[in-house]
Amino acid sequence: MLTARRRVAGVVAAVLGGSLLLASCGGSDSGSADGRTLRLWHYEGPDSAMGAAWNEAIKEFEATHPGVKVKFEEKGFEQIQKTAPMVLNSSDAPDLMEYNKGNATAGQLSRQGLLTDLTAEVAKRGWDRKLSAGVRTTSRYDTDGVMGSGAWYGVPNYAEYTMVYYNKDLFDRYGIARPKTLGELTAAMDTFVAKGVTPLADAGAEYIAQQYLYQLALTRADRSWVDNYELYKGRNDFHDAAWTYAANTFADWVKKGYISRKSTGAKAEDAGVSFIRGKAPILFSGSWWFGRFRTEAKFDWGTFLWPDTHLTLGSGGNLWVVPKGSGNKDLAYDFIDITLSKKVQNLLGDKGGVPVAADADAITDPKSKSLIADFNSVSAEDGLAFYPDWPVTGFYDVLVSETQKLVTGGEKPDDYLTALQKAYDRGVPRR
Known part of the structure; x- marks a missing residue:
């Protein structure tokens, strides 16, 4: 990918x-x-x-x-x-x-x-x-x-996986506790929007937007669903319950102001910097940001796994x-x-x-210990669900362009899923 x-x-x-x-x-x-x-x-x-x-x-x-x-x-x-x-x-x-x-x-x-x-x-x-x-x-x-x-x-x-990065200082400022369920995460985002703060750092021009959507699908999926999509072990239907929920929820989140419509042109670097500068209270992204945030973020921050699912984006x-x-x-x-x-x-x-x-006992940094412990938890549950653009050549660009249309409102969720299905089916090798 x-x-x-x-x-x-x-x-x-x-x-x-x-x-x-x-x-x-x-x-x-x-x-x-x-x-x-x-x-x-x-x-x-x-x-x-x-x-x-x-x-x-x-x-x-x-x-x-x-x-x-x-x-x-x-x-x-x-x-x-x-x-x-x-x-x-x-x-x-x-x-x-x-x-x-x-x-x-x-x-x-x-x-x-x-x-x-x-x-x-x-x-x-x-x-x-x-x-x-x-x-x-x-x-x-x-x-x-x-x-x-x-x-x-x-x-x-090494390995990598995605998680929710959150700005503890901003959460504390607005009296929001660390979310432990998807309902609590949604309620937290409602509070930020009510205070005039866009809660989610996003990047529609690169991978972050499509990874939000894929993670939403994973909350309604299981291992066989992932294997069908990524490994062609069965038919992948973009109009199934998981994908439909993901596309509809993502579009709804844009309407509610959780994701800025202006993020269509933003790149991953823009999203990461908005979190580092304390502008965005939440970024869902990968462990590859961890070291940089530890060095550059000048506020108290933490991480947690996406709630209400044991599946998350990640791999070796x-x-x-x-x-x-x-x-x-x-x-x-x-x-x-x-x-x-x-x-x-x-x-x-x-x-x-x-x-x-x-050697787990040799890791001394507290944040690093937490990072590794969460990965071990995901790995032990066979929870690494890979990435949405992996299955077929060229699918990354399709996901970027189509997800941008969801952010702008230029495409309805059902049409979005139809476009993904066509691109996916063209690329799947004959087995």
Whole structure:
């Protein structure tokens, strides 16, 4: 998917665009298997939890591999997203790279034969035993490139999920208690609207608006519903009770002023900044914001899981993939192993990330402990429901444009669902 978390967590990478921290590798040494250089691409900002953890992994790798250097190149998310098929089919492919998970991304590359099958290495090194079932789903792809079964083509070493971020100071100012049910959340938003405050930070031009709507659908869904939609295990009907409730409720929330009609042109960064500046009391979004809010928000804030459901958007994090043309696959495997070590995983957790193999007792930051505990709760209930744009290629753009129409009132909920059904059905692979 075009997981737009990279549009925020990788803010530094996005700004850099085509610029690299190191000169891009090319020419005669491209793809060389010299055994002394590991060419690594990822798009985590250096100040993010993942960026800090991978920098530590690089130090650990070089310390345990005398004479071997990591040639790290920071790429923008969009840069890798758009050029990966072409680059991986050339001599410029790195030895190891971070790539987005899902049918339309890693699944597509696996189907095209551009990624190394990691199944034997996963079993040999026990990586599968470190990952929960929900996190493992995005690591495996069948011959059609559909996630959930088949060979291992990637390994995540962190996780991500969505939650409600709320400004405790604003809640206290207006005498509102932390909502524990959806009814209480709705009542809180009514109070904010009555005080002239738009309660929800939104971004219609990117992923946040569609994720509000998908989460509303999840309150009326179960695991089989998710599997039908994401994994094609059964027919997905956009006019069923869950989708219909979500579209109608979302449109109603716009009418009630919970979501601003002006948010159609806003991007995820705009929504995040409105929360950081104390303008929006509530933002429903992912764990990828956590570290930034901890650093930049100058007020008391907290998080809670979306109420009245055990399902929420989330998955294993982006994948380490080994290109088929990698010249130093053994070095790549060793690096993956280090990112899954307790030392690196514990650091990731303390920096505000969601580790998949950390020692819980080693995490010292109270907010980080809460973040990880909530994830463990979701994961234990098999509650990771992935993301709405994952099922078919190009669906992200459809969701953006159609959801914008719901915000403006230019499209009725029933017509919105019909448009999604047509786009979805066009993209679902023949099974």
